[in-house]
Amino acid sequence: MHLLAHRGFHAEYPENTLDAFAAALQLGFEGIETDVRVSADQEPILFHDRVAKTGEPVAALTRKQLSDICGYTVPTLTEALNAFPHTYWNIEVKTPAAASLALPLLTHYDESHQILLTSFRHEIVLAAAELLDAECGFLNAHRPAAINSLLHAALPHRNLRTLVWDCEIVDPDILHQANALGFRNAVYGAKTAYEHALLREFGVQAIITDYPQHAGLMPS
Template sequence: MHLLAHRGYHAKLPENTLTAFASAVEVGFEGIETDVRVSADNEPVLFHDRVAPNGVAVAALTRKQLSEVCGYTVPTLTEALDALPGIWWNIEIKTPAAASLALPILSDYDSSHRLLVTSFRHDVVLAAAEMLASDCGLLNAHRPAALSTLLHAALPHPNLRTLVWDCEIVDPDILRQANALGFRNAVYGAKTLYEHQLMQELGVHTLITDYPQYVGLLPG
């Protein structure tokens, strides 16, 4: 099972920062999951929440202003990809506006970096699959009544073969169905050691986790 650090190793460091990313690699993660949004000065910034700590929308703040509010330098997508070129990057694109900036950048790294491009906006993922050769994945916060309804749009795109599930909604049946149709399963949101071990027992391809203390406790 492949292990990605959710927003980097942020137990003692600000999440989605270059130091959190480097620390995650140091403790044994294969790669990083991070989030792309657009700042007011049209920068593709790595920031998860829609609203900054001061209550102002990220989209209404320049990168400099956002960094001042947070108390650390908020990196851009390009800075992160350049800083750690040899790892696996799961780039979650938060909005269509972020996609308009991120996808052209990712196309420049398509052949040199290992990428997995995901979004809860499935229209964004389809656009990424058309533009890039890199792997793409559909983020899911709900369990569909029928898997076919979710996969119909993905099937024409051979690089769109990853489904990313919330740990709370995933179950063995849907994992088996996805595998039988040629899709890999990734999971986010596992919180306990038991959940981490269960995901491995269920044959999950990739686990996106906030808990580096469990990395060394999973069977190799």
């Protein structure tokens, strides 16, 4: 099972920064989950929120402006991939604009890096599966009425075989259905030691977590 640090170890460092990534890997995480947006100067930056703390849209700010607002240097996708080449990267692409920059860039890392590309925008994932050799996955914040309807578009793509679920909606039934159809399951959003233990019992392939102490990587 893969253990991925959700935006790095951000209990001590700002999330989605190189320091947070380095700290997570030092704790023993196998990989990192991070978020890609686009700045006003067309940089593929690692930043989760759509709006900066000043109330301005991130897409309307240059990387330097956003860094000044945050009080730290907001990294680019290229910087992170180059800094940690032996890491399992779960790269969540937030917007079509981010995809237009990130997907061509990632073609240069297909062979050298282990990458799982995901998005809540499933059309982005389908485009990525066409362009990249990397594994791709659908992010899901709701439970589909029928899992077949969710997976139908993925089936023609051999590298689109991962489903990433919100912990709130997942249970053994839907995990087993996905496995039976040839799909792997990852889960984000577990908050307690009990939930982490339950996901292990369910046999998920990856846990994306903010809590290394519940993942067994540091004392509780």
